[in-house]
Amino acid sequence: MLEDMSFGKLLIIVLVIMVLFGAKRIPDLAQGLGKGIREFKKALRDVEDEVKSPSTPQDKKPEDKQ
Numbered sequence: 001m002l003e004d005m006s007f008g009k010l011l012i013i014v015l016v017i018m019v020l021f022g023a024k025r026i027p028d029l030a031q032g033l034g035k036g037i038r039e040f041k042k043a044l045r046d047v048e049d050e051v052k053s054p055s056t057p058q059d060k061k062p063e064d065k066q
Contacts, residue, residue, distance in 0.1 A: 021029060
């Protein structure tokens, strides 16, 4: 799919985006997209760490040895 992309097609896509959103809103959209991707990756890492870590019950208190 991306192999078919030529410079002309990319230029048309960029122009359509500029017409739809305006030049002033494009940086805001890109910033929001970047932030969303970072948050998604962070959540994915958190889940992976949770799965990889040994399961320890967090509801139970450690027993005192006396």
